[in-house]
Amino acid sequence: MNQIQTLSASDVVAAADRIRPHVRRTPVLDLEIDGRRVILKLEYLQRSGSFKLRGAVNAMLDSASDDHVVAASGGNHGLAVATAAALLGLPATVYLPETAPEAKARRIEEAGARLVRHGATFAEAASAAQKVATQPGYRFLHPYDDPAVVAGQGTLAAEVVADVPGTDAFAVAAGGGGLTAGTALAAGGRQVAAVEPEGCRSLHDALAAGKPVNSPVDSVASSALGASQIGAVAFGIVAQYGVESVLVSDAEILGARARLWEECRIAVEPAAAAPFAAWLAGRVPGELPCVVLCGANADWTAG
Structure with a gap:
């Protein structure tokens, strides 16, 4: 696909x-x-x-070779990735801008993902996440593209x-x-x-x-x-x-x-x-x- x-x-x-x-x-x-x-x-x-869980689960199952999933999000995609990773037994790291609501950040951590606050905008958080995802075995899971x-x-x-x-x-x-x-x-x-x-x-x-x-x-x-x-x-x-x-x-x-x-x-x-x-x-x-x-x-x- x-x-x-x-x-x-x-x-x-x-x-x-x-x-x-x-x-x-x-x-x-x-x-x-x-x-x-x-x-x-x-x-x-x-x-x-x-x-967002629908897309995150489908993307992870569509590519079974992931060792570590990395995402950037304003909140909902990050929580979906954290939840999907927990369901499928994968580690996940989610980058969130500093402006993201605390309620969403809290739930991401509660779902089991590593949370990183970075930058003032989604674009800044995504840039940092994409750099981390260049490591072998890591995958950047885009929230929509x-x-x-x-x-x-x-x-x-x-x-x-x-x-x-x-x-x-x-x-x-x-x-x-x-x-x-x-x-x-x-x-x-x-x-x-x-x-x-x-x-x-x-x-x-x-x-x-x-x-x-x-x-x-x-x-x-x-x-x-x-x-x-x-x-x-x-x-x-x-x-x-x-x-x-x-x-x-x-x-x-x-x-x-x-x-x-x-x-x-x-x-x-x-x-x-x-x-x-x-x-x-x-x-x-x-x-x-x-x-x-x-x-x-x-x-x-x-x-």
Whole structure:
């Protein structure tokens, strides 16, 4: 699975078979809010607290020669790698920027990985991690720019298609693009809305430029959606499948997060509320869309 152009829905099917013993098939919630029906995919109930476990497990199983896995993350990918490594009996080191939430750092260490704080941004942490991963037997596992990771993330959408075949669109949070691209592969032609904060809009800017470009990172959801540039793997897929970028403000994200709590007693991190914010604002297509609640790795009081 090392050629971008060969990545297809069949890779998602293979990933689903591969990761099934290690991940949860998360439930869906069919409900009506403000007179409109919506499907919520409760992926925040996934082991490690986010969808990222799917891609991490698939990538590790797809390359069984790893002796030591190294990752860089704003938090969720690092926790997924730490959890996956523990499940598969591999040592792992996770580099986190100094700005990453303490709740995520604590959980990474509790999962058994070695944690290294480095730099002020994900890019600085990733640079340090990649240098360490040049050692023999070490592998740098990218959080989104890896075909095996993208295929693993797509298993989430494949479950929705199987469980609620009447779903006609998806709304997912977009950071580096791994979940967006995987969803496009597995959606069976359904429209995919990639929801981004106004201050973290790497996909939006890439679509406007026709290629991945550097974008600012400034949002309440930046610890999870703070990729300064969409991955090349993801961009090739989203451009091919006609994925649309939908922007939401930080105020809309926090409002949607509060609404999820008030309506359903669902407590998610800000990034996971972004697609719901877009749906509340009427910016998600479809008569029966699926809004993916992708993670809950934040302390509620801390944001």
